[in-house]
Amino acid sequence: MPSQSIEDRRFSSIINSPQLDLSVVVPIYNEAESIEMLVQAIADSVRETQLSYEIICVDDGSKDGSSQVLIDLARRRIDLKAVILRRNYGQTPAMAAGFETAEGKIIVTLDGDLQNDPADIPMMLAKLNEGYDLVSGWRKNRQDAALTRLLPSKIANIIIARVTGVKLHDYGCSLKAYRSELIADMNLYGELHRFLPALAYIEGARITEVPVRHHARRFGESKYGLGRTIRVVMDLMTVFFMKKFLTRPMHVFGLGGVISLAAGIAMGSYLTIIKIFFNQNIGDRPLLILAVLLILTGVQLFCFGLVTELLMRTYHESQKRPIYRIREVFGKK
Numbered sequence: 001m002p003s004q005s006i007e008d009r010r011f012s013s014i015i016n017s018p019q020l021d022l023s024v025v026v027p028i029y030n031e032a033e034s035i036e037m038l039v040q041a042i043a044d045s046v047r048e049t050q051l052s053y054e055i056i057c058v059d060d061g062s063k064d065g066s067s068q069v070l071i072d073l074a075r076r077r078i079d080l081k082a083v084i085l086r087r088n089y090g091q092t093p094a095m096a097a098g099f100e101t102a103e104g105k106i107i108v109t110l111d112g113d114l115q116n117d118p119a120d121i122p123m124m125l126a127k128l129n130e131g132y133d134l135v136s137g138w139r140k141n142r143q144d145a146a147l148t149r150l151l152p153s154k155i156a157n158i159i160i161a162r163v164t165g166v167k168l169h170d171y172g173c174s175l176k177a178y179r180s181e182l183i184a185d186m187n188l189y190g191e192l193h194r195f196l197p198a199l200a201y202i203e204g205a206r207i208t209e210v211p212v213r214h215h216a217r218r219f220g221e222s223k224y225g226l227g228r229t230i231r232v233v234m235d236l237m238t239v240f241f242m243k244k245f246l247t248r249p250m251h252v253f254g255l256g257g258v259i260s261l262a263a264g265i266a267m268g269s270y271l272t273i274i275k276i277f278f279n280q281n282i283g284d285r286p287l288l289i290l291a292v293l294l295i296l297t298g299v300q301l302f303c304f305g306l307v308t309e310l311l312m313r314t315y316h317e318s319q320k321r322p323i324y325r326i327r328e329v330f331g332k333k
Contacts, residue, residue, distance in 0.1 A: 021051035023104030027094035028059045028112040032066040033219040038114055039080060045118040056081045058098045061088030092193040099183050107178045116175040117213040124177040133182045133205035136168055136197050137175035137212035163240050164198035168209050175212050191231050195239045202243050204325045249312055253305030261298025267291035
């Protein structure tokens with residue numbers, strides 16, 4: 001058995017409680033120099049709340065020795081779990097692995113580069129206790145490059161807020177606090193971690209935002225760049241569809257199919273009339289090609305709507321996933 005430090009023994013009775021109050025999930029990718037300081041800062045901050053807790057660091061295929069640092073640290077600390085992924089999967093899968101491992105009633109996430117301040121965790125927990133399901137951090141005074149980070153982020157936040165209907169200033173801030181039952185209702189794929197508030201909104205969550213501190217990077221280089229913009233746009237389209245049509249895809253594909261089919265039939269009818277009654281040549285008219293194209297497109301969209309409707313039914317029924325969420329029930333049993 002690895003030896004425990006005095007402070008670890010002091011908190012072992014709290015950590016080993018049947019149900020933890022809090023899990024802090026930290027995705028790690030090439031952050032070997034900051035890990036130990038970050039874990040200690042998290043522990044110092046959370047202990048002020050007198051909550052039972054665990055810290056889960058998920059190494060996402062680091063190549064700088066971060067995994068070994070985590071393993072060594074986990075052997076010394078009873079409040080730390082080191083989850084080592086087989087290769088680099090990306091931040092969303094790393095967060096999903098942390099969520100799957102977490103045992104706390106509340107889950108807090110933050111980056112592993114020391115730019116998020118763990119000292120803000122108690123404040124976010126207090127805000128969560130006001131009745132919210134998700135508290136998102138807002139890096140109001142963000143310490144990043146203006147042209148390559150701040151400007152693209154501001155534009156992206158405005159677009160995401162308009163498309164999703166969730167009005168937040170800072171979707172990209174990893175420092176967030178969630179109720180664990182909310183996380184259980186959400187499945188993460190692709191790079192959807194930045195859209196967690198939007199996904200939570202789809203599930204009927206009560207969401208708020210609070211200003212948090214943000215520090216300049218102390219070690220290494222940022223893992224984010226302008227190249228992620230295209231992926232963000234694609235994921236945004238996915239979230240928009242999930243928000244609007246997850247349980248009724250026929251409403252979007254079927255409507256488009258009906259409009260296209262109606263327009264094609266109208267054009268075809270017009271061409272038929274001028275051919276039969278006015279004996280005009282329609283074989284060389286572009287309108288004929290357009291009419292055929294619209295009719296075929298309408299039929300395809302309508303059929304695609306039927307297929308997606310069946311897929312959505314299979315999705316919900318195979319997972320026994322309800323199409324509604326109950327917040328509370330009052331009254332006699």
